[in-house]
Amino acid sequence: MTQPNLTKNDGITPRSQDYSQWYLDVIKRADLAEHSAVRGCMVIKPHGYAIWEKMQRELDDRFKATGHVNAYFPLFIPLSYLTREEKHAAGFAKECAVVTHHRLKSIDGKVVVDPESKLEEPLVIRPTSETIIWDTYKGWIQSYRDLPLLINQWANVVRWEMRTRLFLRTAEFLWQEGHTAHATEKEALEETYRMLDVYADFAENIMAVPVIRGKKTPGERFAGALETLCIEGMMQDGKALQMGTSHYLGQNFAKSSDVTFLNAAGQREYVYATSWGVSTRLVGALIMTHSDDTGLILPPKLAPIHVVIVPIFKNDAEKIKVLEEAGKVAGELKAQGLVVKLDDREGIMPGAKYYEWEAKGVPVRIEIGPKDLEKGSLCLVRRFVLEKEGETEQEQRKRKKTFVPCAEALAGIKPLLDTMQRELLERAHLLRTKRSRVINSLAEFEQFFKDGGGFAWVHWAGTHEQEEEMAKRFETTIRCIPLPDQIPADAHGTGSCILTGQPSAQRVVMARAY
RNA sequence: CGGGACGUAGCGCAGUUUGGUAGCGCGCUUGGUUCGGGACCAAGAGGUCGCGGGUUCAAAUCCCGCCGUCCCGACCA
Numbered sequence: 001m002t003q004p005n006l007t008k009n010d011g012i013t014p015r016s017q018d019y020s021q022w023y024l025d026v027i028k029r030a031d032l033a034e035h036s037a038v039r040g041c042m043v044i045k046p047h048g049y050a051i052w053e054k055m056q057r058e059l060d061d062r063f064k065a066t067g068h069v070n071a072y073f074p075l076f077i078p079l080s081y082l083t084r085e086e087k088h089a090a091g092f093a094k095e096c097a098v099v100t101h102h103r104l105k106s107i108d109g110k111v112v113v114d115p116e117s118k119l120e121e122p123l124v125i126r127p128t129s130e131t132i133i134w135d136t137y138k139g140w141i142q143s144y145r146d147l148p149l150l151i152n153q154w155a156n157v158v159r160w161e162m163r164t165r166l167f168l169r170t171a172e173f174l175w176q177e178g179h180t181a182h183a184t185e186k187e188a189l190e191e192t193y194r195m196l197d198v199y200a201d202f203a204e205n206i207m208a209v210p211v212i213r214g215k216k217t218p219g220e221r222f223a224g225a226l227e228t229l230c231i232e233g234m235m236q237d238g239k240a241l242q243m244g245t246s247h248y249l250g251q252n253f254a255k256s257s258d259v260t261f262l263n264a265a266g267q268r269e270y271v272y273a274t275s276w277g278v279s280t281r282l283v284g285a286l287i288m289t290h291s292d293d294t295g296l297i298l299p300p301k302l303a304p305i306h307v308v309i310v311p312i313f314k315n316d317a318e319k320i321k322v323l324e325e326a327g328k329v330a331g332e333l334k335a336q337g338l339v340v341k342l343d344d345r346e347g348i349m350p351g352a353k354y355y356e357w358e359a360k361g362v363p364v365r366i367e368i369g370p371k372d373l374e375k376g377s378l379c380l381v382r383r384f385v386l387e388k389e390g391e392t393e394q395e396q397r398k399r400k401k402t403f404v405p406c407a408e409a410l411a412g413i414k415p416l417l418d419t420m421q422r423e424l425l426e427r428a429h430l431l432r433t434k435r436s437r438v439i440n441s442l443a444e445f446e447q448f449f450k451d452g453g454g455f456a457w458v459h460w461a462g463t464h465e466q467e468e469e470m471a472k473r474f475e476t477t478i479r480c481i482p483l484p485d486q487i488p489a490d491a492h493g494t495g496s497c498i499l500t501g502q503p504s505a506q507r508v509v510m511a512r513a514y
Numbered sequence: 515c516g517g518g519a520c521g522u523a524g525c526g527c528a529g530u531u532u533g534g535u536a537g538c539g540c541g542c543u544u545g546g547u548u549c550g551g552g553a554c555c556a557a558g559a560g561g562u563c564g565c566g567g568g569u570u571c572a573a574a575u576c577c578c579g580c581c582g583u584c585c586c587g588a589c590c591a
Contacts, residue, residue: 021584225591
């Protein structure tokens with residue numbers, strides 16, 4: 001495999017210098033993805049896709065555990081379907097790819113769209129699947145006995161974005177979308193909150209990203225939803241990232257697609273709906289939450305490779321012995337269910353291998369050399385533990401090496417990974433705490449964002465227009481109206497709106513956002 | 515879609531002002547010496563200079579158009 005230039009600082013721009021460039025550099029160095037020939041679309045490379053696959057597995061298990069099943073609906077949506085729900089249609093109108101023809105033909109050696117093949121009705125490439133799914137559900141639901149209908153699909157969607165960033169916003173992306181039908185509003189609302197909790201649990205316990213669960217303001221709601229719930233994470237630059245949404249759709253889509261059922265009393269009713277989704281954007285969240293200037297840092301639960309073993313030897317005699325031991329160690333760790341990479345490439349300095357695997361985010365490295373064979377020990381190195389909190393660049397790059405008796409080391413890897421998983425969440429939590437502030441005046445608000453910003457907990461009673469005013473003046477938006485149990489102790493209670501001074505029931509989270 | 519910058523070998527760049535037919539570093543291949551934090555020596559391979567047109571005896575270089583990337587705005591669930 002071709003490696004990028006490994007001299008100097010790994011080709012990674014320091015976070016402190018240019019966060020956007022750092023983000024792109026990490027993606028490149030960790031070999032996660034690249035821009036494709038198609039505008040706004042990316043190629044997810046094996047290492048990046050492996051992370052997504054792990055996310056999928058974790059999420060899918062949780063969906064199944066909460067009673068959902070998977071299905072697949074078409075990529076194409078008849079234009080007339082998309083326009084059935086007025087607000088929904090308006091919300092997506094500006095970013096739809098449309099298929100209008102079904103055939104090409106060759107004219108003078110040039111392949112062109114055959115004008116004769118124009119479709120009677122254009123097909124929209126799904127920006128989301130509510131409309132086609134509800135049209136389908138119509139045929140599946142007759143009785144309250146058919147409810148609830150709990151279906152998820154893993155799919156790609158297309159939203160023709162003007163400005164794209166790898167993983168965070170691309171024209172085509174991968175996601176899952178759950179679409180459920182319920183007999184009562186209460187049940188549907190419970191589902192909406194349940195799936196939000198699933199996302200929050202996944203974000204915190206698997207991604208090690210602390211999130212705030214909340215509601216979107218009407219202006220930020222999903223097109224066609226009565227309520228949009230979200231989880232919001234904070235990236236290392238203090239900006240917010242919406243990491244998942246769960247929508248209560250009421251009877252809007254049931255009405256526009258005429259999906260009714262007979263209840264136990266024999267009365268015809270429209271069903272109540274939810275939809276919820278997370279996307280490959282989560283890979284971006286992962287990068288921006290944990291990684292550093294040497295590259296990607298992955299929580300062990302999402303790391304495609306848990307442990308890399310780097311053998312060290314000077315001559316053939318040592319090589320044979322060291323590789324034999326390395327093979328044994330790899331075998332024993334694999335038997336524990338861990339994914340282990342033995343990097344036995346020749347002609348590459350051990351140090352070069354260290355940097356490469358650190359850039360790719362492998363949590364634990366084991367170095368095995370002649371000295372370890374003598375002592376019966378292994379050298380353990382953790383991805384984000386420095387030898388000392390150094391001032392110089394060299395010191396910041398050097399990881400702490402721990403020499404542990406072999407048997408003890410082997411038994412200790414799994415607990416070590418668990419510890420690292422926990423430490424990453426703690427680190428992210430600490431950063432969020434540091435960059436969150438309860439704010440009561442506009443002057444303080446302005447200063448907070450001048451100083452780098454973060455999450456501002458402010459009282460709010462403004463209108464949608466006043467939200468836009470805040471966005472213009474400070475580049476901030478209301479990320480969410482936090483659910484009651486999400487509000488820190490010092491942010492409880494009523495107060496007065498930071499902009500208008502009107503009475504406010506609770507604080508909201510304002511931040512700059514991706 | 516507006517403003518700016520950029521596009522030359524896998525990656526990073528020089529060369530463009532002043533036109534003369536392409537170079538450097540890293541990576542890659544082969545051989546040897548190396549190997550506990552990014553090795554060294556030697557010999558090699560690799561380029562439609564983003565795409566299309568124009569000017570010219572001659573274009574990476576000048577002109578026009580287009581495409582793409584990045585940054586800033588607008589837009590955005």
